[in-house]
Amino acid sequence: MTRDPAHFLPSAEPVALIDASGIPTGSRQAELPAPADLLRAYAGLVIGRRFNEQADALARQGRLAVYPSSYGQEACQVAAAQVLAPEDWLFPTYRDAVAVIARGVDPAATLTLFRGDWHSGYDPHRHRVAPQATPLATQLTQAVGVAHAARLRGEPTVVLALCGDGATSEGDFAEALNFAAVFAAPVVFFVQNNQYAISVPLSRQSAAPSLAHKGVGFGMPSERVDGNDVAALLAVVGAAVRRARAGEGPQLIEAHTYRVQAHTNADDPGRYRSPEEEATWAARDPLTRLAAYLRGAGLLDDDAQVRFDTEAERVATALRTGSAERRTPDPTRLFASVYSVPTPQLEEQAALVLDELSREVEV
Known part of the structure; x- marks a missing residue:
């Protein structure tokens, strides 16, 4: 593996393939994914957005104890699940429910944690999805352990470990990156930088040029990507997964995105961010961005949109039905x-x- 420092540095600007208006950027940093992959991602975005809306409503109705919404971050969630093979593992955080359902976990079971019920609500081994981690960064060291074990056994498994910008300030983050780099573990660290650790802005969390630059000190190649551009995410995260599977070791990816809704239903984001900032990010919505591109390319019509919306509503109905069932925890x-x-x-x-x-x- 090369020790040239330039090899580890991320791009000067986040990789973007489709701009906020749905127009291809013409970037040569990565290739635009195939139409079938983009349509699959769009279907996931539609479901993810409806899932967030319904789960947030359930929390406000008191049928969930809490819900940490990923509204506005769905592109990161969908891409993370889509680039993985069946034998790979996903290690999510508490805000990654959309990634969990995109991996095939039953949507109602995914919310078990937020009802205050036992454990994760699903079988991690069946779905290759670890329990959603509430403590910051603890899942990263566990993810490295699974990746290292797979490498020792000669298995083709890759582990994708999700975390937020706040987790990069934790000691577990540094320990996980260091071990993974030294032992060339097949793990991809995917940081969803949504600009805030609850109410603490990124500027008060790190003085580094970017969070992706943190990988350089551990001898790990890093990249920055537009976290609201699902096409760029599929390309960048997919390439990192392929490199890890080929034995080229770990990679750190920072996705620039935004938490549109509150940290949880117990939070008031109006106390620490401005309406102007929220409006700026709302214009970069990953769902409308991809829809605009697909329609412009002749890949999405009204009939297809109805099919996607119908499936998303089916998921929402299942969530409502599941949350209405009275359970007595054991x-x-x-x-x-x-x-x-x-x-x-x-x-x-x-x-x-x-x-x-x-x-x-x-x-």
């Missing part, structure tokens, strides 16, 4: 999937919970 399930063979400490904790539950019944 506290003992908290201990069911922690270790394949329970440790003595875990068994002791389970016994304490059972004892407490039996006392409540007696009272």
Whole structure:
């Protein structure tokens, strides 16, 4: 592997293939994905947007304890899932529900975490999707472990680890990148830079030229990409996955995007950002951008749009139906999937919970 510093530096400007008006940029940094891939991504964007709208409504109705919306970031989510092969792994954060459903997980099960129910709500091994991580950056070291193990076994597995800009300030982020680079683990670190760590702007988080530049210090090639341009995302993230699968090691990618809605339904973004800033980013919406390109290229018509909208509404209906079902959480399930063979400490904790539950019944 080359040690030329220039090899590790990201582009001076984020890679973009389709501009905010839906017009190809003519960039030679990457090739425009095939029409079929763009249509598949568009279908995912339509579903992702409707999923965010419905989940946000459920949270406001009190049927979810909380919902961290990815409205406006759906292009990152959809591209992350689409470039992976069935044998690959996705390691998501709490804001990556759209990526999780794009990977094939049942939409209602994806929201289990936000109802305050047990664990992740789905089988990680079946879908090759790790539980959505709430603590910042902890999933990154776990992702590197899975990637390193796959490499040792000679498997063609690639791991895509998602995180936000706030996670890049955590120690786990540095540890994960360092280990991955030293051992050439087949992992892609995908930072969705949505400009804020809750209310803290990026300028108060890092003094680096960009978050992508952080990869240079670890000897890892990095890239910057327009996170609202799904075409550029498919090209850049897809290329990183292919390199990792070919044994060329990890890569750090920073996607420039924006969290349109609040951090969660408990947040008031009006306290820390301006309407002008929000309007600027609203004009860069990934959904309308790709729709404009597809219609201009003759790849999307009204009939196709109706089909995409119908499927998205089916997902929303399933979410409403699933959230209306009354569930009685079973506290003992908290201990069911922690270790394949329970440790003595875990068994002791389970016994304490059972004892407490039996006392409540007696009272």
